[in-house]
Amino acid sequence: MLKYLNSDVVFQEVPGEVTLAINLTGCPCRCPGCHSQALWGNGGENLTTEALDSLIAQCSGHITCVALMGGDGHPDEVNGLMNYVRKSHNELRTAWYSGRSLLSDNVDLHNFDYIKLGPYLAHLGGLKSRKTNQKMYRIEKGQMRNITNCFWK
Numbered sequence: 692m693l694k695y696l697n698s699d700v701v702f703q704e705v706p707g708e709v710t711l712a713i714n715l716t717g718c719p720c721r722c723p724g725c726h727s728q729a730l731w732g733n734g735g736e737n738l739t740t741e742a743l744d745s746l747i748a749q750c751s752g753h754i755t756c757v758a759l760m761g762g763d764g765h766p767d768e769v770n771g772l773m774n775y776v777r778k779s780h781n782e783l784r785t786a787w788y789s790g791r792s793l794l795s796d797n798v799d800l801h802n803f804d805y806i807k808l809g810p811y812l813a814h815l816g817g818l819k820s821r822k823t824n825q826k827m828y829r830i831e832k833g834q835m836r837n838i839t840n841c842f843w844k
């Protein structure tokens with residue numbers, strides 16, 4: 692089961708959204724230059740639907756989006772939790788920060804409004820760098836539209 696270490700309300704990770712970002716552990720990506728190595732282990736609390744409900748309730752009225760940060764070891768579970776948010780909190784947008792370059796086959800795009808793909812490579816920088824390898828997509832009618840340039844304005 693997916694586990695999370697902590698969560699925070701963030702303003703810049705998803706363009707135009709006030710986002711509850713939930714930091715998942717068990718990251719298998721091993722990006723060179725990773726600043727979040729605490730997420731490589733398997734610690735933390737189980738991210739059950741009840742835990743997700745509780746985290747959302749703590750931010751009720753303040754957020755517009757829920758983002759799962761990581762979870763590449765179990766993309767099917769990421770997909771399932773975002774489907775749950777779609778059904779149980781349909782006022783919220785859904786986002787996923789994946790460290791993989793390619794999207795998992797276990798993901799149904801209809802469960803997501805935003806997906807970030809790509810490992811962190813220090814020499815290219817994160818999403819705010821114009822030479823970044825990472826890409827942020829907006830999902831519109833099941834299609835991925837690259838909106839990475841939103842971070843460069």
Ligand code: SF4
Binds near residue numbers: 718722725730810
């Ligand atoms: S995806 Fe990469 S940058 Fe993010 S926690 Fe995993 S190793 Fe670190």
